[in-house]
Amino acid sequence: METMESVLSCGNGASKFPCGNSPQFGDSFSSLPSRASPKNGSPRRIKRRAALAEDCCLGAASVVEAIPLPNSKEVPLVSEDTRSRVVEKNYAPGRKSKALALSPRAHAFWNRGSPTQDEAARRVLEACGESEGVPCMIVAVDDVFVVPIPTMMKAVGFFQTVGNALIAPGSRDGVARRLAIGTSGWSAVATGANGLTGVVSHAGSEQDAIQGALADCSGHDHGCRIIAIGPFSVAASEVGKAP
Numbered sequence: 486m487e488t489m490e491s492v493l494s495c496g497n498g499a500s501k502f503p504c505g506n507s508p509q510f511g512d513s514f515s516s517l518p519s520r521a522s523p524k525n526g527s528p529r530r531i532k533r534r535a536a537l538a539e540d541c542c543l544g545a546a547s548v549v550e551a552i553p554l555p556n557s558k559e560v561p562l563v564s565e566d567t568r569s570r571v572v573e574k575n576y577a578p579g580r581k582s583k584a585l586a587l588s589p590r591a592h593a594f595w596n597r598g599s600p601t602q603d604e605a606a607r608r609v610l611e612a613c614g615e616s617e618g619v620p621c622m623i624v625a626v627d628d629v630f631v632v633p634i635p636t637m638m639k640a641v642g643f644f645q646t647v648g649n650a651l652i653a654p655g656s657r658d659g660v661a662r663r664l665a666i667g668t669s670g671w672s673a674v675a676t677g678a679n680g681l682t683g684v685v686s687h688a689g690s691e692q693d694a695i696q697g698a699l700a701d702c703s704g705h706d707h708g709c710r711i712i713a714i715g716p717f718s719v720a721a722s723e724v725g726k727a728p
Contacts, residue, residue, distance in 0.1 A: 560624065561640035561717060562591040571595060576625075584609045585625040588617040589643045602626050622716060633671050633715030637691055640717035644674070651712050653680030660684055673698035674713040677706025 557572035571593045576585050579597030584605040586594045594613040599605035606623050613621035622643065624632055634640070646657040646664075660682050664672055667686030673694035675683040683702025688694035695711055702709035711719060 559630070559634055560585070560587075560593075561634060562587055562642070563593050564591065567591075567593050577628075581627050583627060584623055586610055586613045586621045586623050588613055588621045589619055590617060591642075592617060594621065633691065635691065635714040635717055635719055637695065638711060638714060638719035640714075641720050642718040644713040644716055644718045651676045651680065652682055656680065656682050670694075672713075672715055673711055675699045675702035675709045675711050677702050677710075678708035679706050681706035683709060 557568045557577070560568060560572050563571070572585070576583065576593075576595045576597070579595065581597075582599045582602045582605040583595065583597040584599075584602070586606075586609045588594070592613075594609050594616070596605045596609035596612070599608060606626060610621055610623060622632065624630060624634075646652060646661045649657060652660060660674060663684040664674070664686060670687040670689060671691050671694035672684070672686040672688065673691075675695075675698040677683075681702065683698040683700065683704070683706075685694050685697035685701060688697055691714060694714065698711060699709050713719060
């Protein structure tokens with residue numbers, strides 16, 4: 486059995502998966518409307534070769550443990566239509582091995598019936614990256630989440646440090662380096678009024694990561710707030726309350 490962390494390797498710049506060099510996608514689909522019927526929202530089968538970039542999502546490899554995927558409400562970013570049509574009607578009942586990927590545009594892609602978890606993840610990453618033209622992220626393999634899913638704040642996108650206006654330019658590389666070394670546990674990023682940051686990785690819980698990042702930030706800036714949990718940007722709101 487492949488480990489949960491191994492399926493993330495391609496999307497994080499490692500070489501576990503041969504990104505973009507396989508002509509076969511198996512049963513890979515997307516949440517994008519069919520070209521033949523753009524209004525009906527039916528899944529479009531991916532048939533073209535991929536051109537997947539290898540760098541995706543800071544914090545995505547911070548797997549605490551395999552977290553069960555009991556209901557579609559926990560899948561972040563996606564619309565209600567995608568949640569119903571993709572997660573509930575197609576991914577959840579799909580035959581294993583299977584994998585679910587998201588693009589930064591909140592489009593969902595899935596693969597099912599692959600011989601291994603690694604193969605399912607590789608195929609769906611390639612399909613997603615080729616279709617969207619940007620790196621994608623695996624969020625679930627079979628029936629478990631494989632990245633930390635924020636519950637105390639609302640995920641609003643993929644977190645990136647490059648060009649992030651909330652982080653002082655001189656701090657961005659340091660944040661990226663600190664997140665890149667996190668291979669387990671929860672991570673969080675806080676930023677203050679002057680764009681100085683606080684970063685925690687390897688935390689044992691979402692709450693610990695949030696509190697640690699805020700404390701780290703408060704040591705050299707003021708007005709600190711959480712801007713990222715795991716691989717996701719989160720809404721600027723009071724911790725624990727939906728924005």
